[in-house]
Amino acid sequence: MRGQFRLGVDIGGTFTDVVLEKDDSQFSTKVLTTYAAPEDAIIDGMHQVCARADIDPSQIAQIIHGTTLATNALIERRGAKTALITTEGFRDVIEIRTESRFEQYDLNLTLPEPLLPRQHRFTLSERVDASGNVLIPLERDEIAALVDRIRSYGFESIAVGFIHAYLNDAHEKQVRDVLAAQMPDVMVSLSSEVSPQMREYERFNTTVANAYIKPLMKSYLGRLKGRLAYAGADCPVFLMHSGGGIISLESAAEFPVRLVESGPAGGAVFAADIAARYELDKVLSFDMGGTTAKICLIKSQTPKTARVFEVARTYRFKKGSGMPISIPVIDMVEIGAGGGSLAHVDALRQIRVGPESAGSEPGPACYGRGGDRPAVTDADLLLGKLDPENFAGGSIPLDPGASQTALGALGEPLQMDAQTAAYGVAEVVDENMANAARVHAVENGEDLADYTMIAFGGAAPLHAGRLCEKLGMSRLLVPTGAGVGSAIGFLRAPFSFEATRSVYMKLSDFALDTVKTLLEDLQTEAAGFVRTCDAQAPIRSEYKVYMRYTGQGWEIPISLTVDQARTPDAATFQTLFEADYTALFGRTVAGMDIEITVWAVNATTDAAPPMELDPTPAAKSANRHAERTLFDPASGEMRQAAVILRDGLLPGQTINGPALITEDETTIVIPTSRTAIARPDGTIDITEVAP
Known part of the structure; x- marks a missing residue:
């Protein structure tokens, strides 16, 4: 049953x-x-x-x-054999990209190759203008002739993206009808359905990406x-x-x-649930797994969202060096490597970590599965953060000797022993993550000293304490189930779908009826997707408009209440925009008209309510299970650290650093500068020791 x-x-x-x-x-x-x-x-x-x-x-x-x-x-270019059908003259948009240079003075700039080679991109004579009016009609005979010509290529999937199709999708639907008749087995992705937003490069690239992975997924x-x-x-x-x-x-x-970002998004939802439980309004989620590490700013228990993100960056951490994907997404920033990321010495004789990862096959050297290059996990093992006998609950015994050999080889050209090389690897990883987190916070006008970190993922609790030291953050929470946080987040997430559409409008030309109809249509579309998951639950709608000053290149998201969306007016939109613009940039621009480029409605069921938090009993010291030698990066020495079993911790019990709290999925490292207390819900609350 x-x-x-x-x-x-x-x-x-x-x-x-x-x-x-x-x-x-x-x-x-x-x-x-x-x-x-x-x-x-x-x-x-x-x-x-x-x-x-x-x-x-x-x-x-x-x-x-x-x-x-x-x-x-x-990233690995393992998608289906795919074609793009686009407007004549726009065949090379996904290769030309934009005029932006993410490294302005690099003469050997390397950009990602487009997903499709030029010979797999085809055009038709048609044109729709920026208002959605047809300038050049699309002839069915021309479509039929093109489809007949490409049938022999053996394409599994076809992307269709025409100029301004987000305003008028009739031509794209014509192409789909002909493809259905002449190539019934091919999969089709229309830009007007996948990403109905302005900016043809981002829209075409997103549609091509959807078509490229559609057969596989x-x-x-x-x-x-x-x-x-x-x-x-x-x-x-x-x-x-x-x-x-x-x-x-x-x-x-x-x-x-x-x-594309579904796994990390679950982690952000998990962190938001913990933030709600502890009534925290400023949280930095830190998710470090086996391959990557990501952060997300969570304000008022809601993760920050965006409309565009990048995959397959050719320059690690360099915005603009990857393939843009234009879909609603939780705004997470990749800030570092994961436990399986491999270390090497570069031409400048500096230790570098990632982006190459050992993954699970063969895995880090200590896995004993054939890997012989040092990974972050090897460094953590030699520094005493991991117990070789109880990694992953004892299901994966680790080999310290293999880590010693791999890190010894890494340190040899630098005249370092294996342990010093391990220290170098760990500090490089932690400093890279701290620096990337600082930059992301500054870009969003935030001071991380005001934030609480919530750490999850198999490797995050090993590094979070040191990261807090580097970032000047005084509080860290490691929830129960942190090692599998993203999977728990899936169980906390609501059913939801965000519908977006680009309709350009200046506030000076605000068309009330058009706006009301547009928001109602988007709400109906988004709610329809949610109803395919849950036919009974109440649905609430969240409204956003993306606005900018006329002439600017990018917009900022402005949230509307339900009442503001139902009775929209230009004055309210302007007031909301100026408040958010000032928060981000410190000032408004007098005398400039304001324009809206994208409208979005997210239909969602209610998320699971946060667990109620019982009062924490009076503090008392936790019982030590054992002791282990642990490297203290602040002093540069190995020190004796208490080993505490997380399963045996009772609410109110405290642990002073240096210490290790162990469980099947991860280990929490308590630095010398921190103290921890077990909360009634099982969360480990780690705070800075008062000077």
Whole structure:
């Protein structure tokens, strides 16, 4: 008999995390990701947590899934054979990009190659103007002739993107009709459906990316659904999308580009839930797994969102060096490497870490799976942060000797021993992350000293304490289940979908009827997607407009209340814009007209309410399980540190650094400068020791 049990599954670059919720209990596991057939790790993990919870897979009522497969397919160029059909004269937009140079003085600037070579990009004679009026009609005979010509190429997927199609999609739909008649087996992605927004480079690139990964993701999702049903879990499967909500498997298969940041988005939702529980208005989420590390600013328990983000950057951390994807997304910034990221010495004899990762196959040297190059995990092992006998709950024994050899080889040209090289690797990783976090905060007008860090992911609790020291942050929370935080976040996320559309309008020409109709249409579209997931739950709508001064290149998002959206007026829009503009840039621009470029409505069900927090009992020292030698980066020395079992901690018990709090999925490192207390919900609350 099917119960109310829910399963969250996050496929990462190194580990697949599986979490089962049963009543008020959680059962979790980490399984090495199986690249050839990712569903194998999911089935394995599901059976493990079901056995621990003493239930049968047939009792699972719902599965929420997030994955990096879409991202990896784009980065590794493992997509389908794809074509682009566009307006005559615009064949090379995805290669020309924009005039922006992210490294202005680099004469050897390397830009990402477009997903499609030039011979796979085709044009038709048609044109729609910036108001949506047809200037050159599209002839069906011309479409038929082109489709007949490209049929022999063997394309699996076709992207269709015409100029200004976000205002008038008639020509794109004509092409789809002809493709359906003449190439019924080919998959089609229309820019007017995938990303109906202005800026043709971003829109075309997003549509091409969707088409490129669509066959792969549709096949994977179909296989996954079948394998789960065969294993007994024949229940609804939903996907986490990049905007922090849940969509149906069918919608995910149609618009897989919306899954590109699905795993990290779950982590941001997880952190927002913890922020709500502790009534924190300024939070920095820190998610460090096996492959990457990401941060997200969370204000008033809501993650910061954006409309465009980049994948496959050719210059690590350099904005503008990757492929832009124009979809609603939680604004997360990649700030560093993960546990599996490999270290090397560059031409300037400096230690560098990443972007290459050992992943799960072969993994870091200490995994004993054939890897011989040092990774961050190898450094953490030699510095005493990890117990070689109890990594991942003892399921993956680590080999310190292999780490010693790999790091010794790394340090040899620098005349460093293995432990010094490990210290160098750890400090490079931590300083890179701290610097990237500082830059992101400044770009958003924020001071991180006012923020609380929430750390999750398998590697984050190992590095978060040191990161707080570098950033001047006085408080760090490590919640229960931090090692599988993203998967837990999936179970906290609402069903949601954001509909967007570009309609250019100056406030001086504010058209009330047009605005009301546009917002109503977007609300209907977004709510329709949510209803495919949940036919009964109440739906609320969140409204945003993207505004700028006339002549500026980029917009800022302005949130509207429901009443402001239902009775819009130009004066209210101007007041809201000027307030947010001043908060970001410190001033307004007098005498300039203001324009709106993009309108967005997010339809969402209510997220799960945060757990109520009981009072913390009076402080008392925790019992030591053991002691271990731990490297203290502040002093540069190895020191004896207490080892505490997290399962044995009682609310109110305190731990003074240096110390290690161990559990199956991760280890929390308490630096010498910090003290920790166990909260009633199991969260470890780490604060700076008063001087």
